[in-house]
Amino acid sequence: MNVELTGLTRKFGRTQAVAGVTLEAGPGVFGLLGPNGAGKTSLLRMMATVLPPTSGTLRLLGRDPGGYGPRREIRRRLGYLPQTLGYYPGFTVYDFVEYFALLKDMPPGQVPRAVATAIEQVGLGDKARVKLRTLSGGMLRRAGIAQAIVNRPELLLLDEPTAGLDPEQRVAFRALLREFGQRATVVVSTHLVEDVAAACSEVSLMDSGRLVFHGTPGELIARGEGHGVGDAPLERGYSAVLAAARS
């Protein structure tokens, strides 16, 4: 298993953002659904090793990120796209992706090709020399995805990756996710259930810091039959599970 979470908890003062989440995930695309404030981003930040858990155990790629050495090894194999993408406006797309390739300690000889490949994969090849400050929101998101995948990670954590992407880009991105999911664990936190339906082999649903559902998209759809509210089958399953959890 690439991701093993046991009773994972994170508190911010008196607020419990993540409340005893236990989860395992192997290679494949893993969807993380939930309403605003459910704790998805906090869970992803803990998995990205930037936020230590308050309690519980966390093993990523077979290593405990609590130790400095193992944490470095995890980060070497990690790709992370935060919910709010920070970027340096004066950098070009190429510089931005190269910057993170270097910070990820990739062998210098492989950096140029890896950067070019990542930029091509997100469809920004013709914008490689354009400064980030001139890009649209969707293009910035794609630049963020490029920096996340530049090291071809074994664990790819994407927080709202399709926010701002147009439908055509979103379709292409899902294909990219499926390709990565063949050999790596991809965790996608999203509000968009169609992303989950199209790309994810497994899905979890969080509410108030707790995991209230874990299964396949088909199982989530089944939960909503005749019960849930929504236009799509997955939306009905989503609302049915939430309603059940809150009752």
Added chain:
Amino acid sequence: MTVTSAPARATPRQAPQAAPRNMARLLWVELRHNAMPLVLPLIAVIFWFDSYRIAATLPPMWVVRLYYILGQGHALVDFAPFVAGVAAWMGSRDGRHGMGDLVTATVRPRWEAQLATWAATVIWAVGGYLVLMAVTLALLGRAVAWGGPPWWPVAAGAAGIAAFASLGFALGACFPSRFIAPVAAFGGLFAMGTASRIGFSAAGGWALILPTMSNGNFGQDAGIFYPWLPDLPIDRVVFAAGVAVAAVGLLGLPVSAGGPRLRRSAAVVTATGAAAAVAAIALAFTAYVGHDGTVIPALHDAASDRPIPYAPVCGHPGIPVCLQPAYRPYLPDVTAALRPVISQVTGLPGAPARARQVAALFAAGSAAGPNGVGQILTLSGNPPALSMPLGAIALPRSFGADSASFIGQLKVEAVHAFVIPGGSYGDPAQQAVEAALLQNAGIPLATQPSVLGATPWPLMNGGPRTAGRYPQPVAAAARRFAALPAATRHAWLAAHMPALRAGQLTPGQLP
């Protein structure tokens, strides 16, 4: 978005020798995206206006021209606020752009990434300073005929720039916001303003470490008669480098900066930098002002005390007059000043047989020689020789002086050296004879008080310099003595010089 199938491969592992190449590439990326070069043209304009423009009007000697730029630290004053502000802007970059999570989730410790940004910032700031100094020295040096510029003060300035850049960067990294740059710039301006004020008032001790403190550090005849003493600039380099290193080390101390080993290294770096800065201040307390400048025993090299050999340039206004070649442009003024004096005293007991320039010595403390040697013109030896420390006199084009005031002061000092022994004010009879000789040397009695005002012997009842006047008995005796035929005056002086010098005469005894 398109999907391209990249070949599946394992996550590449870093070879140990690749890390420096990665850091070098990271530095290159940071150099290309640093904000410092954007502000360098503005600094250059301010430097030209505040420093170079003034230095270029000063006499063509390194020690005089660079006194303002390096001695009083104006180059650093011009650079520091901007460097600190831009460095704070760069240091706060990750925080302002919300890059914390992204950078933290990478393999490289946060501190290493910050070091790359810091290094790029310092390289641009120090590089800009060095380029500007190189251009400045090249332009200023075109008119300088002797010696070379002092390199250690230039290095001290570069270290000071690095220190301000590091402090600003650390401030920005610790308190990231869009307001941190102006705060750091104002802090730099305030620091330099305070340092300048202290530099003008303090005489020594810890204040010597300030780059704006010129006391005993710059001026007189350094680099002309004797080498520039590097003691204090070296101490300042140690201090500034220590501050810079400590500031950078501080960034590596937080838990988020990296692993335990790296944080231990950061602690060692911080402690080393702080120790160096404290040691430099401690060394400044041991400093004293010697003849040739500030001496710090622990840093002093005896080789720096050896005089610089030279072949003098000479004129002959009645006696041989020889100057150090750096003063060649002033030989006509010196001969013009001495000619009317020499013509009156030649053949008298104690009259100078030759005149030679000597090194001006630092006057602070007890370092200057007895009876004003090294500060004023003195007469000594057998046959008597007039020693002229021209470096202690305001040269034409410096400090508001012109050729006439320079000549006038030389005349006063030459006559004074002949008439009044020991560098004192002299008694009334001596003052009267001095005034008469000066009148016949071309300085009317009425204007003598203003000329004397620029010497160590301004008139006692002066008030404003130009309003000063001789006491009535002195003025009357001077007028009477000056009105005598030259031969009569010469004969009287030949007979009475020993008694006059011994203070045994009164104004009433003058013919």
